[in-house]
Amino acid sequence: MADTKREIERKYESDESGLPDLTGVAGVRAVIDKGVANLDAVYYDTADERLAKASITLRRRTGGSDAGWHLKVPVAPGVRDEIREPLSDTVPRTLAGLVRSRVREVELLPVVRLRSDRDLRHLVDAEGVLLAEVSVDAVHAERLADGGGTAQWTEIEVELADDGDPVFLDKVEKRLRKAGVRPSSSASKLARALAETAPKKAKKRKAPVPPPEPETAGDHVLAYVRDQRDAILELDPAVRQDAYDSVHRMRVATRRLRSTFRSYGKVLDRTVTDPVGEELRWLASELGVDRDREVMTERLTTVLAELPRTLVSGPVRTRMRTWANARRGGSRRRLIGVLDSKRYLALLDTLDALVAEPPLLPDAAGTPEKVIGKAVRKDFGKVSALVEEAIGAPPGADRDLALHEARKKAKRTRYAAEAASPALGAPARGLAKSMKSLTSLLGEHQDSVMVRVTLRELSAVAHAAGESSFTYGVLYGREEQRAAAVEAALPGMWEEIGSGVPV
Numbered sequence: 378m379a380d381t382k383r384e385i386e387r388k389y390e391s392d393e394s395g396l397p398d399l400t401g402v403a404g405v406r407a408v409i410d411k412g413v414a415n416l417d418a419v420y421y422d423t424a425d426e427r428l429a430k431a432s433i434t435l436r437r438r439t440g441g442s443d444a445g446w447h448l449k450v451p452v453a454p455g456v457r458d459e460i461r462e463p464l465s466d467t468v469p470r471t472l473a474g475l476v477r478s479r480v481r482e483v484e485l486l487p488v489v490r491l492r493s494d495r496d497l498r499h500l501v502d503a504e505g506v507l508l509a510e511v512s513v514d515a516v517h518a519e520r521l522a523d524g525g526g527t528a529q530w531t532e533i534e535v536e537l538a539d540d541g542d543p544v545f546l547d548k549v550e551k552r553l554r555k556a557g558v559r560p561s562s563s564a565s566k567l568a569r570a571l572a573e574t575a576p577k578k579a580k581k582r583k584a585p586v587p588p589p590e591p592e593t594a595g596d597h598v599l600a601y602v603r604d605q606r607d608a609i610l611e612l613d614p615a616v617r618q619d620a621y622d623s624v625h626r627m628r629v630a631t632r633r634l635r636s637t638f639r640s641y642g643k644v645l646d647r648t649v650t651d652p653v654g655e656e657l658r659w660l661a662s663e664l665g666v667d668r669d670r671e672v673m674t675e676r677l678t679t680v681l682a683e684l685p686r687t688l689v690s691g692p693v694r695t696r697m698r699t700w701a702n703a704r705r706g707g708s709r710r711r712l713i714g715v716l717d718s719k720r721y722l723a724l725l726d727t728l729d730a731l732v733a734e735p736p737l738l739p740d741a742a743g744t745p746e747k748v749i750g751k752a753v754r755k756d757f758g759k760v761s762a763l764v765e766e767a768i769g770a771p772p773g774a775d776r777d778l779a780l781h782e783a784r785k786k787a788k789r790t791r792y793a794a795e796a797a798s799p800a801l802g803a804p805a806r807g808l809a810k811s812m813k814s815l816t817s818l819l820g821e822h823q824d825s826v827m828v829r830v831t832l833r834e835l836s837a838v839a840h841a842a843g844e845s846s847f848t849y850g851v852l853y854g855r856e857e858q859r860a861a862a863v864e865a866a867l868p869g870m871w872e873e874i875g876s877g878v879p880v
Contacts, residue, residue, distance in 0.1 A: 380461045380462075381458055381459070382459045382539075383452070383456070383457075383459075383539075384457045384458070384536065385455060385456050385536070385537040385543055385546070386455065386457075386534060386535060386536040386537065387455055387534075387535050387550060387560065388532055388533070388534050388535075388563070388564075388565075388566075389532060389533040389534075389535070389553055389558045389559060389561055390558065390562070391513060391531040391532050395496075396496070396498065396511065397552065398556075399498075399511065399549065399552055402549055402552045403548050404545065404548065405500045405508065406501060406502050406503040406505075407500075407501050407505075408498050408499070408500055408511075409498060409499040409501060411497040412497065413494055413497070414441040414442075414494075414495045414497060415440045415492070415493075416438060416439075416440040416441050416491075416492065416493040417438065417439050417490070417491075418437065418439075418490070418492075419436060419437050419438075419490050420435065420436045420487070420488055420490070420491065420567050420570075421435045421436065421485045421488065422485065422486065422488045423480055423484065424483070424484075424522075425483075426488070426571065427480055427483065428476060428479055429567060429571055431479050432451045432565075433449065433479065434448070434565060435447075435448050435449075435468070435472060435485070436491075437464070437468075441495065443461065444464055445461050445464050446461065446463070446465065446468070446469050446472055447459055447460070448461075448472045448475055448476065449565075450614060460472065460475065468485055473485065474617055474713070474717065475613075477716065477717060477722070478609075478716070478725060479610065481722045481725065481726065482722060486521075486522070487521045488520070488522060488571075489518060489519065489520055489521060489570045490518070490519045491517070491519075491566055491570060492516070492517045493514045493515065493516045493566075494514070494515040495514050496513040496514075497511075498510070498511045500549070506538075507538040508537075508538055508541060508545055509535055509536060509537050509538055509541065509545060510534075510535070510536045511533065511534070511535050511536075511549070512533070513531065513533055514531065514532050514533075514534060516529065516532065516566060516570075517529050518566075518569070518570035518574055520574035520576075523575070523576050526574035526575065526576060527574060528569075528570060528574050530569065530573075532561055535549050535550075535553075591799060593742050593743065594641075594740060594741055594743045594744065594747075594748035594749050594800075595644050595645075595741025595742065597745050597749060597797070597799060598637065598641045598645065598741070598749070598796060599732070599735055600799070601633075601796035602634060602637055602731070602732060602735075603732050605634045606634070606728045606732055608626070609627055609630050609631065609725070609728070610725070612626055612630065613627070613716060615627075616664075616712070617713060617716060624664050624668050625668055627664055628661050628664040628665060628668060631657045631658075631664070632661060632788065633792045634654075634657055635654045635658060635661075636792040636793065637793070637796055638650035638651070638653065639654065639789065640752050640753070640755075640756050640792070640793040640796075641749070641752050641793070643740040643748065643751075643752065644737065644738060644748065644749075644752075645735060645736055645737065645741070646737070646738055650731070650736065653731060656720070656724045657724070660715075660721065660724065663711075664712070666712070670701065672824065673701075673824075673827060673831055674697075676828050677697050677701075677828065677831065677832075680828070680852055680855060680856070681694065681852065683855075684855075688848060690847045691839060691844040691845040691846075691847075692844060693848045696839055696844070697835070745797070745800030745801065746800070746801065749796070749797045749800055749801065750801060752797075753793045753794055753797050753801075753805065756786065756789055756790040757790050757808065759786050759790075760783060760787050760790050760812070760815075761875060763779060763783035763786055764783045764815075764867070766779050767779035767780045767867070768867060768868055776864070777822075777860075780819055780823070780867075781819075781826070783815075783819060784819035784823060787815045787816045788816050790808070791808075791809050791812035794806070794808040794812060795809050811874045814870070814874075815874060818867065818870060819863070821859070822860050822863040822864070825856045825863070826860065828852075828856050829853055829856050832849045832856070833849075835849055836849035836850065836853075
């Protein structure tokens with residue numbers, strides 16, 4: 378597993394005067410000179426600079442205390458996660474995988490070399506604890522392709538110590554500004570190097586221009602589609618690293634896209650989007666293999682913990698752990714294989730093409746209030762019919778199925794309302810909130826249904842092994858009670874939701 382470090386830093390322009398006196402910064406007892414380090418870094422990207430466009434940097438650096446391969450991924454302004462691997466001659470497989478969703482099948486090439494003389498200082502408090510590292514970097518940049526342009530500059534970099542309070546950076550900046558030092562106009566050394574070493578005859582890479590404010594129905598739908606496409610791309614590295622909740626969030630993004638294609642079929646041509654939706658369904662199912670087991674494991678762990686010890690008979694906890702861990706390693710490897718597959722990368726290409734040249738229908742030019750409002754009301758009508766059907770059905774398999782279908786349609790309506798919220802305002806936001814509550818309630822019911830299926834399976838395995846199945850029966854009965862409580866609460870919730878016009 379690669380080493381990951383959260384990096385919080387700020388960069389400033391510098392001139393011949395060097396670093397101002399920082400001993401006056403609140404909390405700083407001493408500024409310790411750590412000497413000068415000579416750093417030599419080669420940055421890798423595609424020929425069309427896909428990583429740079431996403432504000433991602435991949436470099437191989439020698440010199441200093443952290444020589445090796447570094448991949449930096451943006452988290453927030455001034456905050457990046459730096460993933461490190463030891464020095465090697467080629468890009469490490471782990472880092473190549475983490476940029477696969479951006480690079481796809483295109484080759485990574487050395488694009489820029491940066492050599493820096495880093496004059497490093499440590500800002501420490503009264504107890505000698507490191508608060509921040511401050512460096513004055515004299516940088517020489519050389520483009521390794523396209524004519525090999527060069528550039529030189531000096532900058533000041535302030536990096537917060539691990540687990541430090543970001544407010545401290547404000548204090549340092551206040552002192553720097555007072556001394557006439559201003560924030561850098563470039564987000565990173567690489568961004569400045571690419572801009573200043575670009576061939577004179579070549580078109581300089583323009584900074585990303587945010588899309589204009591949505592006006593038409595099509596504008597609003599496409600903005601939502603673009604957001605979900607971006608979410609998939611941004612979550613890909615987190616899923617590969619098995620980051621908490623990343624699989625779930627990527628799966629939700631695929632669902633939001635599929636739902637949007639279906640809800641707004643009068644805006645985006647479904648003859649184009651339906652095949653994309655099927656590929657998104659495939660991706661969601663692959664992502665769901667581990668996620669569904671995680672949900673069931675959490676539920677089983679919770680219900681067993683709630684049970685008095687006197688009702689626990691046999692090695693129930695061991696049996697549940699065995700079930701929870703079954704195929705875990707294999708499914709993780711399979712999921713990474715999915716993310717590296719040609720099918721997944723082709724899906725990303727398709728989504729990019731769809732955003733770039735959307736298959737708009739005539740209604741896309743219509744007003745959001747008319748086109749989007751109509752679509753949301755249609756979805757809500759489907760939810761209404763399914764909930765009424767479920768409430769009227771007798772307890773049992775038919776009601777369980779009706780509630781599950783209502784839950785799926787409630788999700789779809791929630792996502793449609795989310796897409797509509799910027800255009801329709803409070804009514805759409807209110808509907809999205811109501812559908813989220815309804816989905817949560819119906820999700821509790823569906824979880825109970827699935828847990829009972831799992832309990833029957835575990836009970837059968839335990840019985841075959843000569844173990845007591847008593848506890849599984851007790852848990853099954855409790856899950857039936859949970860489902861019944863949901864069914865009893867549904868009419869009241871639905872009456873409250875349906876009391877007004879949604880949008």
